[in-house]
Amino acid sequence: MGYVFDPAAVLTGQYLDWFIWGLATTIALTVAAWLLGMTIGIILTLVRMLPFRSLEWLVAGYVEYHRNVPLLVQILVWYFGVPQLLPRAIRMWVNSHHSEFLLAMVALGLASAAYITEDLRSGIRSIPKTQYEAARSIGFNYLQAMSYVILPQALRIVIPPLINQTLLLFKNTSLAMAIGVGELTYRTREVDSYTFKTFEAFAVATVLYLAISFAIMALGSFADRRLKLEIR
């Protein structure tokens, strides 16, 4: 008796529901962590450009921590470690209020911020320094020069590497499974454990991950085409 490959068997009833919840959670986690990562990434980049050595070191330390400590460890630290540092009353509240999604989002967002700020920095460095000097000489202060002259160009240049970071972030959400976030990989393994139809469960997950990845890539190249500057 050979083995029958039958993906339909894991796409019925409660298993279909689990896949849908899992996919929805994965997407929600990706979007939330992306927004957080982008915001902090931009702030870090701006801080890093300020003319204070100590701040630069601080950002460099932040980047090195998040790039060199395994992401899984960072997630576990946020889930099991950080809440223990809070005052007891807040800790009890956090622990009993489905903290896993929120803490996974924080861990993933902060880690991507480190990569995003590096990408942004390389984008900014690709804008000739003379443009900054010109902006300052016509009376813009630091923030104005950044937000009207440098960042609009730099952000466009870094769209391709940022798409890359987004894809990585999307795939990394699967690590949140370790702290019990019911995202796609978590649900896939749950389906596997119930049915023992391992190939089917993981095949469905693979197709779903691929589909979303392609969608992110399509969205990214659309944005890239629309926003590209005509360089004369």
Place this chain on the structure above:
Amino acid sequence: MRLFQVAAAGLLFLTGVVGAAKADELADVRARGKLICGTLGTAEPFSFQDPKTREIVGYDIDICRKVADSLGVALEIKPMAVEARIPELIQGRVDILAANLGWSKERALQIDYSYSYFVSEQKVLVSADSGIATLEQLSGKRVSALKGSSSEQGVRRVIPTAETVTFQDSSSAFLAVVQGKVDGFCASELILMKLRKQAQASAPMSIIEKSVFLEPWGLGVRKGEAAFKEQVNKVLADLDASGEAGKIFAKWFGPGTVYDMKQDFKIEEIKG
């Protein structure tokens, strides 16, 4: 459209990989001169690394060895992750699984189970100061379990209003109870007894007396290998009859171990 084609090609590839070996397992094993037994290797006292000899030992291993002995072949142990168990068996890279395989009707559609060689009592561990003493008090609460285990399914069945959260290993699931992230941890009584003992001083825990459910464990064999399965069942039945099964049980679970248990199950066919 291209996306669809890529996905379809991927699925086809998988199908090709899956449609693997089929033959007379019993003859194959004899001809090869070795029985390959898939096991977890991280589940004390079923299969775990002996810190002194660095070899994988345990209750599961001893049972597998008896099967190998009966065929007059050597035993090879192959440790594997929980989610690799079924693919490894189906693709024929292992002959038999002794890997915490709890029986369920749906699981039994994919692989064949031998007679039960262990019955696991699934209980819930709670923090001693939580005031929870019965399973009913867990309704609406959060309960942790191990990924890939059937404890989670059991909790859903017995306490439908409880929410389950699964973790990769027992230490994470246990830590979640200690920190109050979940209210209980459902697992085999063996795991819970060990954890409670280890944490006695730092985090007193109690185990709810009533078990959530009883789960018979079997050895896993590929579907359609009737002769091989019969051989395995015969070995288990003989071990039971000769009292050897009881000795192996006592070696790992009996007096002198942390568990100090008596064997209170019979080796018999698993009936749903």
